[in-house]
Amino acid sequence: MKAIVTVVGKDRVGIIAEVCMQLAAFQVNVLDISQTVMQGYFTMMMAVDVSACTVPLAEFCKAMDAKGQEMGLNIRVQREDIFTAMHRV
Amino acid sequence: MLSHRDILQTRDMIDKRHLDIRTITMGISLLDCMDTDVKTCARKIYDKITRRAENLVKVGQDIEWEFGIPIVNKRISVTPIAMVGNSCETDSYVPLAIAMDEAAKTCGVNFIGGFSALVQKGFTKGDRVLIESIPEALAATERVCSSVNVGSTKAGINMDAVAWMGRIIKKTAELTADNDGLGCAKLVVFANAVEDNPFMAGAFHGVGEPECVLNVGVSGPGVVYHALQGVKGQPFDVVAETVKKTAFRITRMGQIVGVEASRRLDVPFGIVDLSLAPTPAVGDSVARILEEMGLEVCGTHGTTAALALLNDAVKKGGVMASNHVGGLSGAFIPVSEDEGMIAAAEAGVLTLSKLEAMTCVCSVGLDMIAVPGDTSAATISAIIADEAAIGMINTKTTAVRIIPAPGKVVGDRVEMGGLLGSAPVMPVHSESAEDFIARGGRIPAPIQSLKN
Numbered sequence: 001m002k003a004i005v006t007v008v009g010k011d012r013v014g015i016i017a018e019v020c021m022q023l024a025a026f027q028v029n030v031l032d033i034s035q036t037v038m039q040g041y042f043t044m045m046m047a048v049d050v051s052a053c054t055v056p057l058a059e060f061c062k063a064m065d066a067k068g069q070e071m072g073l074n075i076r077v078q079r080e081d082i083f084t085a086m087h088r089v
Numbered sequence: 090m091l092s093h094r095d096i097l098q099t100r101d102m103i104d105k106r107h108l109d110i111r112t113i114t115m116g117i118s119l120l121d122c123m124d125t126d127v128k129t130c131a132r133k134i135y136d137k138i139t140r141r142a143e144n145l146v147k148v149g150q151d152i153e154w155e156f157g158i159p160i161v162n163k164r165i166s167v168t169p170i171a172m173v174g175n176s177c178e179t180d181s182y183v184p185l186a187i188a189m190d191e192a193a194k195t196c197g198v199n200f201i202g203g204f205s206a207l208v209q210k211g212f213t214k215g216d217r218v219l220i221e222s223i224p225e226a227l228a229a230t231e232r233v234c235s236s237v238n239v240g241s242t243k244a245g246i247n248m249d250a251v252a253w254m255g256r257i258i259k260k261t262a263e264l265t266a267d268n269d270g271l272g273c274a275k276l277v278v279f280a281n282a283v284e285d286n287p288f289m290a291g292a293f294h295g296v297g298e299p300e301c302v303l304n305v306g307v308s309g310p311g312v313v314y315h316a317l318q319g320v321k322g323q324p325f326d327v328v329a330e331t332v333k334k335t336a337f338r339i340t341r342m343g344q345i346v347g348v349e350a351s352r353r354l355d356v357p358f359g360i361v362d363l364s365l366a367p368t369p370a371v372g373d374s375v376a377r378i379l380e381e382m383g384l385e386v387c388g389t390h391g392t393t394a395a396l397a398l399l400n401d402a403v404k405k406g407g408v409m410a411s412n413h414v415g416g417l418s419g420a421f422i423p424v425s426e427d428e429g430m431i432a433a434a435e436a437g438v439l440t441l442s443k444l445e446a447m448t449c450v451c452s453v454g455l456d457m458i459a460v461p462g463d464t465s466a467a468t469i470s471a472i473i474a475d476e477a478a479i480g481m482i483n484t485k486t487t488a489v490r491i492i493p494a495p496g497k498v499v500g501d502r503v504e505m506g507g508l509l510g511s512a513p514v515m516p517v518h519s520e521s522a523e524d525f526i527a528r529g530g531r532i533p534a535p536i537q538s539l540k541n
Contacts, residue, residue: 004096034093045096058151065154076100078157080091085341087095089409 009073175215255470336406362416363407376429388439419452
């Protein structure tokens with residue numbers, strides 16, 4: 001199953017590294033990644049594969065949310081199908 | 090492949106525009122809980138609800154995290170208790186309401202609907218006991234919601250029930266006077282009530298429904314409002330198209346959440362109710378959508394036309410997004426639960442008469458309206474009769490949820506708290522309808538052709 005990770009917050013050194021470390025800790029594989037920095041704000045979107053995730057998906061989402069708070073960023077993990085449902089006929 | 094724009098748009102809708110699933114409501118049949126002994130019946134009701142809905146809240150919370158979308162309410166609706174209690178040898182169904190309340194607390198849901206009776210054509214023994222029990226049941230419980238269907242297009246209007254409900258609403262307000270008549274916020278009088286409505290206070294599990302079913306109510310006035318801000322000054326064709334596209338997205342989200350929840354709970358998926366349900370939060374108002382179309386204040390001339398367009402476009406956009414649509418589907422206009430409606434009512438622009446006109450073109454009816462505490466039972470009944478007539482003639486659901494707030498006068502404010510919000514006390518006509526309501530009997534079902 002695929003999920004989309006979005007990370008939004010003030011730019012600083014090491015955001016991608018830290019987020020990816022956390023994903024790896026849960027055995028979540030990054031499939032695609034893109035990021036921009038606009039007016040000092042960092043926006044990253046990642047497509048990830050959560051099939052091998054070591055904990056139930058809801059737990060993983062909570063853990064990433066907590067990680068975001070710890071880093072002073074907004075990190076959200078959402079199942080990919082909610083986006084396809086909303087934006088594709 | 091998903092574009093950044095799509096992903097960020099969804100995030101924006103949820104974070105900034107109050108997009109949410111308003112409710113997932115599990116409908117549970119209690120037809121197998123009948124018993125001659127009311128205590129046994131109450132125990133069966135408690136056991137069945139807590140068994141069926143054991144995982145409802147947990148599953149809802151998991152889905153919230155996985156999809157990153159808030160599911161504001163998890164609720165339960167049950168078979169109208171007038172039917173379930175009919176076999177009980179008792180003159181009060183309050184113990185059954187208490188069993189429902191306890192079951193709701195055990196399951197962790199905030200409301201349970203179905204303390205209801207369907208009396209559009211007349212009363213059974215159970216209907217009479219239930220209606221008589223409503224004031225005490227709503228005062229003795231916290232989470233139980235009650236509804237009574239007094240009319241339909243096929244049956245006409247039961248004016249005896251209309252008269253009775255005026256008195257019941259007054260008594261309910263008196264018994265919950267400490268909370269500004271809060272009990273009345275949990276009591277709806279319907280015409281053409283639907284069997285699969287997931288929204289409170291009017292939800293009940295109809296007899297045509299399966300053993301257990303999951304219905305979803307979506308929301309998103311804030312998203313529609315924001316979308317319309319992008320088409321300022323453009324013709325109504327563009328407005329309607331914009332609302333349709335937005336409603337499609339909102340409904341798709343409801344569909345996917347409903348299907349997932351029903352799979353996990355192993356309960357059939359019923360319907361998505363395509364509703365724009367406001368909350369008292371700023372930016373989550375149906376009134377503000379109407380104002381965005383070009384009205385200075387909701388309630389002024391043009392409001393009915395604006396609401397008609399909105400209501401229709403929401404349905405058109407939503408229908409294609411879900412494989413089963415039902416419930417009340419349309420825009421809700423509950424005064425106390427909508428920040429813009431509260432402001433318009435307080436400014437004196439939005440009146441009871443205008444609200445009545447608006448109910449001709451939108452979902453449901455006079456909803457969450459506070460009137461002076463000294464409003465007579467007959468006047469409340471007459472308001473119900475007017476609303477039921479609109480529903481009956483136009484083949485639509487209408488409802489009245491009205492709070493004659495004890496001790497309050499026009500200009501005061503009634504505080505309900507939470508999602509129920511707060512309502513300014515609105516004036517009613519002081520001229521009497523006493524003799525009209527005292528007639529009783531039935532208003533015959535209307536002719537369905539020669540529509541003019």
